[in-house]
Amino acid sequence: xxxxxxxxxxxxxxxxxxxxxxxxxxxxxxxxxxxxxxxxxxxxxxxxxxxxxxxxxxxxxxxxxxxxxxxxxxxxxxxxxxxxxxxxxxxxxxxxxxxxxxxxxxxxxxxxxxxxxxxxxxxxxxxxxxxxxxxxxxxxxxxxxxxxxxxxxxxxxxxxxxxxxxxxxxxxxxxxxxxxxxxxxxxxxxxxxxxxxxxxxxxxxxxxxxxxxxxxxxxxxxxxxxxxxxxxxxxxxxxxxxxxxxxxxxxxxxxxxxxxxxxxxxxxxxxxxxxxx
Numbered sequence: 001x002x003x004x005x006x007x008x009x010x011x012x013x014x015x016x017x018x019x020x021x022x023x024x025x026x027x028x029x030x031x032x033x034x035x036x037x038x039x040x041x042x043x044x045x046x047x048x049x050x051x052x053x054x055x056x057x058x059x060x061x062x063x064x065x066x067x068x069x070x071x072x073x074x075x076x077x078x079x080x081x082x083x084x085x086x087x088x089x090x091x092x093x094x095x096x097x098x099x100x101x102x103x104x105x106x107x108x109x110x111x112x113x114x115x116x117x118x119x120x121x122x123x124x125x126x127x128x129x130x131x132x133x134x135x136x137x138x139x140x141x142x143x144x145x146x147x148x149x150x151x152x153x154x155x156x157x158x159x160x161x162x163x164x165x166x167x168x169x170x171x172x173x174x175x176x177x178x179x180x181x182x183x184x185x186x187x188x189x190x191x192x193x194x195x196x197x198x199x200x201x202x203x204x205x206x207x208x209x210x211x212x213x214x215x216x217x218x219x220x221x222x223x224x225x226x227x228x229x230x231x232x233x234x235x236x237x238x239x240x241x242x243x244x245x246x247x248x249x250x251x252x253x254x255x256x257x258x259x260x261x262x263x264x265x266x267x268x269x270x271x272x273x274x275x276x277x
Contacts, residue, residue, distance in 0.1 A: 055081045055161070055173040057137075063168030071099065071130050079137070081173065083107065084234040084266065087114075087161070093234045099134035100126035106232070113147040113163060140165040193251035195268065200233070200244040201226055202276035235267030245271040 057079040060068035072078055077097050085092030088109075094116060095104040101124050106117035119141065125131070145163035148170070152159055158175035165171065201217035207228050216233065217226040233248065247269040253262050 052082060052084050053086045054176050055083070055087065056176050057081075057171060058174050059170075059172035060133075061170040061172075068133065068136075068169075069129065071133065079133075080176070087175075091237065093232045098137050099130045100124055101134065103138070104232075110144050113145045115144040116141045140167070140169065140171075145171070193249040193264075193266075195247060195249050196220060197271065198246050198248055198265070200229075200236075200238075200246060202241050202243040202274075204238070204240070229265075231263065231265065233265045233267055236270075239273075241276050243274045243276060247271055 057070060060070055062068055070079060079099050080096040081094055082096050083089065083092055083094050091106065091108040093104065094107040095102070097103075098121065101122040103119045103121040105119035108115050108117070119138065121138070126134070143166035145165060147161060148164045149162035150160065160172065160174050162170055162172045197220070199219050199222055204214040204216055205228070207213060207215035207230065213230070216229040216238075218229040219226055233246065236244070236246065238244075246267060248265040249268055251264045251266070253264050
């Protein structure tokens with residue numbers, strides 16, 4: 001495979017690593033793997049489910065074998081998926097940059113790969129090549145992805161994964177510690193956040209933002225009235241009928257999606273759980 005420079009669409013991919021990974025994936029191009037096959041249930045062997053992980057889309061092979069160009073944003077931003085609980089976690093919140101806009105939503109592991117819950121996204125306009133790729137990506141995410149190849153980290157390369165979309169395209173991602181200025185900014189923002197204790201009611205309630213949705217009822221003082229929390233609580237595996245006392249990190253979100261909160265809560269610790277009577 002020809003090496004690609006960092007300034008051209010895509011990123012530099014080591015030949016040997018890519019060859020092994022693509023061989024696994026291309027063998028599954030015509031038929032999706034069975035749930036109990038190595039491709040479907042492939043482990044990344046370096047699971048990091050206890051913390052967030054960030055993944056960059058580096059290669060898009062269409063069902064006919066042709067490669068799709070992956071343009072970067074105005075400031076060089078790559079396409080990034082950020083899994084708040086790690087890619088190997090059973091479920092959590094995913095957010096990132098889809099080529100033109102920021103998005104956020106839920107994700108969960110399936111027997112064959114990964115599913116994404118309905119996403120909220122910003123609505124910025126951009127030039128046609130980026131808009132077309134973003135539309136194709138967000139459309140693909142409406143159906144589950146099938147895992148057809150994985151590779152643990154080797155040398156300077158991060159862990160890798162190839163997902164197959166419902167229409168047969170292959171999307172190759174590499175794990176990144178922090179990509180460009182935006183990744184550095186996010187880490188600095190998280191480090192500068194405020195830690196606080198919040199109380200979460202045992203049931204979510206129907207609420208209306210931009211659309212009708214379910215909200216948490218929360219308060220920061222056990223004697224205060226409940227208020228509605230419209231966003232996710234990243235890292236919380238909420239169980240209806242259980243009230244929680246949580247330690248969270250609160251940070252502000254720059255340019256949040258139209259139907260998302262400008263405040264971000266990341267779970268640090270579940271201090272207590274109480275089953276409702």
